[in-house]
Amino acid sequence: MPTVELLFSAQPEHVRTARLVAAAVARRAGVDEAALDEVRLAVGEACSRAVGLHRSNGVEEPVKVRLTEEEKKFSIEVADEVPSTGGGSAPDSGADDPADDEGEMGLAVISGLVDDFEVVDGEKGGIIRMSWPTVSV
Amino acid sequence: MDLSLSTRTVGDRTIVEVGGEIDVYTAPKLREQLVELVNDGSYHLVVDMEGVDFLDSTGLGVLVGGLKRVRAHEGSLRLVCNQERILKIFRITGLTKVFPIHTSVDEAVAATD
Numbered sequence: 667m668p669t670v671e672l673l674f675s676a677q678p679e680h681v682r683t684a685r686l687v688a689a690a691v692a693r694r695a696g697v698d699e700a701a702l703d704e705v706r707l708a709v710g711e712a713c714s715r716a717v718g719l720h721r722s723n724g725v726e727e728p729v730k731v732r733l734t735e736e737e738k739k740f741s742i743e744v745a746d747e748v749p750s751t752g753g754g755s756a757p758d759s760g761a762d763d764p765a766d767d768e769g770e771m772g773l774a775v776i777s778g779l780v781d782d783f784e785v786v787d788g789e790k791g792g793i794i795r796m797s798w799p800t801v802s803v
Numbered sequence: 804m805d806l807s808l809s810t811r812t813v814g815d816r817t818i819v820e821v822g823g824e825i826d827v828y829t830a831p832k833l834r835e836q837l838v839e840l841v842n843d844g845s846y847h848l849v850v851d852m853e854g855v856d857f858l859d860s861t862g863l864g865v866l867v868g869g870l871k872r873v874r875a876h877e878g879s880l881r882l883v884c885n886q887e888r889i890l891k892i893f894r895i896t897g898l899t900k901v902f903p904i905h906t907s908v909d910e911a912v913a914a915t916d
Contacts, residue, residue: 678828685826685857703888710859714827771860771896778895 668732668743669695674713675728676720681713684731688742691733695740696800704779705742705798711772712744712794718769719748719792739782741797750787805829807854808836813912817845822854825862833862837869846878849911858889863896870902879903881911 670691674680688709689702697705709731716729730745776783776796783796806829807822817840825833840848848869852858870880881903884890893899905911 678826681827682824706857707859707892710826710857714859714861717827768861768864771864774896775860775892 669735670733672731672733673728674731676717676725678714678717681710681717684713684729685710688731688733691735692740692742692798695733695735697740697798698801701798708776708780708783708796709742709744711776712742712796715769715772715794716744716746716792719746723748735800736797738800739797740800741795744794745791746793747791749789749791806832808832810836810840812845813908816847816849816912818849818851818908818912820851820854822856824857825855825865826857826859827861830861830865834865834868837865837872841869841872841876841878846873846876848873848878848880849905849908850880850882851908851911852882852884852889853886855884855886855889858892860892860896863892863898866902867898881905881914883908883911 670687672684672687674684685706689706692705693699693702713729713731719725720727720729725747727747732743734741773785776794780796780798786793786795805823806825809820811818819836819840821833823829837848850866866880866882873880883905885906890904893902893904903914905914
């Protein structure tokens with residue numbers, strides 16, 4: 667069960683809220699202070715991408731963020747509800763769509779920042795999973 | 804914190820001082836500002852990012868868009884930034900090779916290459 671779960675309507679102005687909540691929960695969970703900037707940026711990128719996907723596909727459901735404190739790590743899942751179109755996130759599929767390009771750049775930023783990171787495309791939508799080690803207090 | 808923008812000119816350069824957070828919500832404001840400057844004939848821009856607390860890929864996209872616009876007029880877009888956490892984002896995306904990044908506005912204004 668997630669420690670904190672956050673659902674927000676797919677509006678750009680709520681992405682900042684998600685960043686602040688994620689950083690606050692990560693700090694409490696024991697994520698190293700030096701990594702909190704990374705948490706903030708990675709969650710922001712994942713949420714911005716999800717917001718872009720929802721908006722460009724006319725999806726009204728909220729974006730879901732799950733923040734989970736585990737034994738030695740703190741994990742974050744950002745889930746969108748835009749079903750995979752079978753290669754929908756391929757770099758060449760949306761070359762004319764700036765929102766898609768930004769989403770891809772967002773993924774590039776996350777992969778540059780976070781060691782433990784994966785993107786899962788499912789029938790019901792995509793999930794970005796990432797985690798950071800925690801130090802026990 | 805929201806985004807703050809102010810502009811001033813030094814010689815043929817236009818300094819755009821940016822403060823606050825550049826993200827998916829605020830980046831369109833910065834995009835509008837850069838487009839407006841280029842439309843008004845300012846082709847040599849210096850974006851001072853010393854007051855920026857947060858920058859994400861949407862913000863990077865806007866800066867790249869600005870660079871493309873000024874280059875179409877043989878102009879330039881230089882950045883001023885000393886903050887490690889912001890510089891890191893330029894490094895991991897390889898954009899340090901695309902943007903001239905300076906340590907002060909004076910240095911950026913004096914640069915000619």
